[in-house]
Amino acid sequence: MLNSLADAAATLLYAVLSAGLFGAGVVTEMRGFSAFGGGDTMLAAWLVGMGLVACVAGLFVFRDVVRPRIASAS
Structure with a gap:
């Protein structure tokens, strides 16, 4: 149970990182x-x-x- 919770938290962290990078890139391009x-x-x-x-x-x-x-979680 604890292992699956850690995997879910890591996946969420990577998803937030991905969205943050993409969002920052869009804002930077708009500024450019x-x-x-x-x-x-x-x-x-x-x-x-x-x-x-x-x-x-x-x-x-x-x-x-x-x-x-x-994909591996479902």
Whole structure:
């Protein structure tokens, strides 16, 4: 029982991490796109790139960690 509770908590932690990375990536990309309008293209390009990296990291955590744990639990 304690082992399954620990697995569920770890899965929830990874799911929150995945959602947080993806959400932070979306916000960073939005900030980068608005910086393009302000004329600061170097900062904008960096923000859009880092936002993309965060989104991809969030998706990879979900695909490689969260989804298999959920599939094995059911």
